[in-house]
Amino acid sequence: MHTRNLAALPLTRFDAAIIDLDGTMVDTLGDFVVALNRMLDELALPPITAEAIGQTIGKGSEHLIRSVLRHVRGDRPADAALFDAAWPRYLHHYLAINGQHAPIYAGVVEGLAALRAHGLRLACLTNKPIALARPLLAAKGLDVYFEHLFGGEAFERKKPDPLPLLKTCEALGSAPARTLMVGDSSNDAQAARAAGCPIVLVSYGYNHGQPVREVDADGFVDSLAELAGVLGSG
Ligand SMILES: O=C(O)COP(=O)(O)O
Numbered sequence: 001m002h003t004r005n006l007a008a009l010p011l012t013r014f015d016a017a018i019i020d021l022d023g024t025m026v027d028t029l030g031d032f033v034v035a036l037n038r039m040l041d042e043l044a045l046p047p048i049t050a051e052a053i054g055q056t057i058g059k060g061s062e063h064l065i066r067s068v069l070r071h072v073r074g075d076r077p078a079d080a081a082l083f084d085a086a087w088p089r090y091l092h093h094y095l096a097i098n099g100q101h102a103p104i105y106a107g108v109v110e111g112l113a114a115l116r117a118h119g120l121r122l123a124c125l126t127n128k129p130i131a132l133a134r135p136l137l138a139a140k141g142l143d144v145y146f147e148h149l150f151g152g153e154a155f156e157r158k159k160p161d162p163l164p165l166l167k168t169c170e171a172l173g174s175a176p177a178r179t180l181m182v183g184d185s186s187n188d189a190q191a192a193r194a195a196g197c198p199i200v201l202v203s204y205g206y207n208h209g210q211p212v213r214e215v216d217a218d219g220f221v222d223s224l225a226e227l228a229g230v231l232g233s234g
């Protein structure tokens, strides 16, 4: 466990936890690479690398598609017609392969089980569209841990806005200060700080191409299984 002040945050004071999906529980980069490149191929546009995609994941599919179209078109933003052509093709191709190139990170099942065993209520909050997030969680057998699952269009604004976290706390019946956010990026951390939720980041996800340890967070873990140690010590 690499912590800043996590010792001051024994999880026994938490009633609930909100867990991010992409880059935190499931390594979805492989799915994004296949779906986006099939979309680009259909639009007769050049392919994009995994590295470029990895820097763009986390702010929802609309942002992702716009960034990818701009990137492969030599920095020319997509007009409405191109975006409207891309969006349904992206969803179609993603749904066809959802989860096939996306392993669960080591320690996720242990970590979720430990949080549940300590009586925390869990919600999954992702910027991914619900149409993709729901079948992905189910395919990975992770849906059983969560009382709530909210996708990118569930609320008026997405993370890094605090609104989705505040609404998820409401759904969980848990005050923000007693609700731990676990994510992989500055997107999650900014939302958590603004909502008043303590925030722990995983060291292995997608942080927009920036070193995750430079993000303002309460602690960092290399595996969700490490959360169990903190729970036990509380
Ligand atoms: O941008 C996405 O589609 C996924 O984002 P997440 O990290 O909030 O799950």
Ligand SMILES: [Mg+2]
Pocket (backbone or CB within 6 Å): 020, 021, 022, 023, 024, 058, 183, 184, 185, 205, 206
């Ligand atoms: Mg994420």
